[in-house]
Amino acid sequence: MSRHLAIAVLAAVSLPAGDWPQHLGPSRNGVSPEPVSWVAGGPAVVWKREVGQGFASPAVAQGKLILFHRAGDKEVVECLDAATGKKLWSLEYPTAYRDDFGFDEGPRATPTIAAGRVFTFGAEGMLHAIDLATGKKLWSIQTHQKFGVRKGFFGAAGAPLVEGDRVILNLGGSGAGIVAFDAQTGKTLWQATNDESGYSSGVAAILGGVRHALFFTRTGLTGLDPANGTVRFRFPWRARMSASVNAASPLVAGDLVFVSASYGTGAALLRVGDGSPKQLWSSDEVMSNHYATCVYQDGFLYGYHGRQEEGPSLRCVDLKTGKVRWNVDRFLAGTVTLAGGQLLLMREDGELVLAPASPEAFKPSARARVLPATVRAYPALAGGKLYVRNEKTLVCLDVHARPAPAAGRQ
Numbered sequence: 001m002s003r004h005l006a007i008a009v010l011a012a013v014s015l016p017a018g019d020w021p022q023h024l025g026p027s028r029n030g031v032s033p034e035p036v037s038w039v040a041g042g043p044a045v046v047w048k049r050e051v052g053q054g055f056a057s058p059a060v061a062q063g064k065l066i067l068f069h070r071a072g073d074k075e076v077v078e079c080l081d082a083a084t085g086k087k088l089w090s091l092e093y094p095t096a097y098r099d100d101f102g103f104d105e106g107p108r109a110t111p112t113i114a115a116g117r118v119f120t121f122g123a124e125g126m127l128h129a130i131d132l133a134t135g136k137k138l139w140s141i142q143t144h145q146k147f148g149v150r151k152g153f154f155g156a157a158g159a160p161l162v163e164g165d166r167v168i169l170n171l172g173g174s175g176a177g178i179v180a181f182d183a184q185t186g187k188t189l190w191q192a193t194n195d196e197s198g199y200s201s202g203v204a205a206i207l208g209g210v211r212h213a214l215f216f217t218r219t220g221l222t223g224l225d226p227a228n229g230t231v232r233f234r235f236p237w238r239a240r241m242s243a244s245v246n247a248a249s250p251l252v253a254g255d256l257v258f259v260s261a262s263y264g265t266g267a268a269l270l271r272v273g274d275g276s277p278k279q280l281w282s283s284d285e286v287m288s289n290h291y292a293t294c295v296y297q298d299g300f301l302y303g304y305h306g307r308q309e310e311g312p313s314l315r316c317v318d319l320k321t322g323k324v325r326w327n328v329d330r331f332l333a334g335t336v337t338l339a340g341g342q343l344l345l346m347r348e349d350g351e352l353v354l355a356p357a358s359p360e361a362f363k364p365s366a367r368a369r370v371l372p373a374t375v376r377a378y379p380a381l382a383g384g385k386l387y388v389r390n391e392k393t394l395v396c397l398d399v400h401a402r403p404a405p406a407a408g409r410q
Contacts, residue, residue, distance in 0.1 A: 018383035021061040023110035023159035023201045024249060025337070025381070030295040032381045035340030035401035036354065042368030043352070043397035046385060047085035051394045052076065054106025055157075056120075058389065060382035061113040064088065064132060067394060068120050070095065070106035075122045077111070079135060082382065085396060089135030097123040097155055104391065108157035108199070110378065112167075117183065119167055123155035127169070129186060139186035147173030149197070152218075153245065157199040161213060163226040170215045172197030178215055178222065180229060190229035195219045198246035199291070205252040208274040214250045214257065221250060221259050223272065233277050235270060239263035248289035253296050253319060256280075260289035262307050269319065281322040287315060295338040300325065300359045302343055308333040314345070316359050325359040335378045340401065344381070346388060349373045352397075370397060 024030045038044075052069035059066045065082040068075070076092040099105050109121040117138065118130040125144030130137055143149065144156070149172050161168045166180045166189060173179070177193030195217035202215040204226060213226040220237035224230060237259055238246055244263035251258040257277070260267035266284030270277040287294065287305050290312065294303030301319050305327075306312030314331035317324055334347035338357060342365075345353040350371040355364040371390045380387040384400030 019061045020380040020382040021059055021113040022162075023057065023112070024293060024378065028161075028201070028203045028249065029251060030293055030336065031297075031338045033340060034381055034384065036342065036344060036381070036384075036386070036399040037401045038354075038366060038368060038397075038399055042370060043386065043399050046083075046396040046398055048393055048395040049085050050392060051389055052106060053104045053391070054108065055104060055377050056107045057110040057378040058380040058387040058394065059111040059113050059118075060380050060387065062132070065380075065387060066111040066113060066118050068107050068109075068111050075107055075126070077118065077120050077128065077130060077135075079118075079132070082385065082387075082396075091128070091130055091135050091137060093126065093140075095122060095124055095126070099155065100151075100153060103154065108155055110159040110201070112160040112162050114162040115183070119160040119162060119183075121156055121158065121160050121169060125149055125156045125171070127160070127167070127181070127186075129167070129183065138184075141181070141186050143169070143171050143179070147171050147176040147179065147191075149173045149176075152197055153243065154199060156197065157201075157247070158197065158215075159201040161202040161204060163204055163211075163213060166226060168202060168213055168226060170195065170197050170200075170202060170217050172218070177217060178213075178224060178229070180226070192224055192229035192231055193217070193222060195222060200246050201249050203250055203252065207252070207255055207257070207272040210274070212272075214252070216246045216248070216250050216259055216261075218246060220246075221257065221270070221277075223277075233272065233275075235259070235268070235277050235279075237261065237265065237268055239265045245291075247291035248293040251294055251296055251301075256319065258294070258296075258301065258319065260287050260294065260303075262288050262290040267322075269322065280320070283322055286322045286324060287317050290333070292333070292335045295336050295343070295357075297338055297341065297357050300357075302338070302357060303336055304331070304333060308348075314362065316362070318359070326362055328362050334375070337379065337381060339381055344379075344386075346375055346379050348375055350375050350390065352386075352388075371395060
């Protein structure tokens with residue numbers, strides 16, 4: 001392992017408590033050690049503000065929140081004080097992105113905060129590196145023009161994966177399916193594959209004793225050496241129909257990698273060692289993730305099964321066997337976060353639901369309506385605050401877990 005990648009591994013396990021600096025949190029797996037709860041009537045609103053278009057989630061680090069959205073004909077990166085919502089700085093640039101299906105035309109990819117820099121990836125493929133403290137633009141690249149990337153169905157959506165001194169993206173260009181850039185300069189370090197871009201964000205993990213960058217592209221799962229782009233394995237996994245997407249991130253549990261997609265594709269569990277991955281099971285009837293990534297705890301997956309527009313069910317699945325332990329029909333779409341061992345579910349209709357992560361049954365312990373529909377961006381959980389956005393509003397909620405009153409006290 002190189003010195004830079006060793007630093008990346010250490011950074012991943014020593015992030016300051018309370019930070020949510022990238023897509024799916026500190027380890028890009030939707031897991032936070034923070035316990036959450038709220039008082040009767042729902043979480044208290046700490047602050048809120050209007051926002052522009054976009055599905056990009058907030059990112060939080062060092063007391064700063066990065067909001068990536070669209071205002072008029074510009075994509076805007078704003079830094080807010082996470083405690084108060086006060087604007088600290090902003091950077092904007094023009095965009096002409098138009099969604100072919102008439103959906104939201106703002107940025108899709110969650111910003112990534114690493115080593116004092118903010119990395120954003122706009123809907124048209126504009127990659128920026130920005131100084132977190134000042135908002136100064138360090139460098140930018142119009143990746144779709146540079147690498148000849150054709151427009152996909154829903155714009156660029158994969159959040160930048162930062163590994164040491166590298167920023168890695170599934171761009172989808174010919175000979176530039178996956179590309180790594182120097183985090184300090186923007187220089188292209190390596191290019192690999194011809195894979196078109198999916199809407200999934202890459203993750204990094206140690207498998208078979210070596211560090212891998214894992215990308216769920218439009219073609220399937222690809223595992224690479226993040227240092228030089230050498231392809232270590234490929235696992236084709238996509239729908240036969242053209243109008244389909246791979247959107248959920250790969251989920252790693254030890255030496256197991258779980259991938260899931262909708263459109264008649266379904267899920268597969270792989271064991272990855274030092275050679276080709278071994279498929280342990282696959283099924284379209286177990287856990288078909290349309291876009292929201294599952295979470296994992298103690299041998300079980302928790303997530304959404306089915307197409308978003310058809311009202312997916314919420315499920316618990318035994319990871320190693322693929323057996324469905326429980327199912328809640330037509331739970332409706334949303335996102336799932338594992339917070340202090342509990343399921344924190346942000347439904348598209350604006351309802352926040354808390355439940356124990358148990359394979360025995362789904363038993364919600366708290367519910368609260370926190371925003372009007374439609375909520376599609378992942379929330380960010382940092383320092384006892386939950387940051388949630390819909391199409392018009394970003395709200396900061398107090399979900400700090402408070403100890404229960406002592407016996408005999410009122």
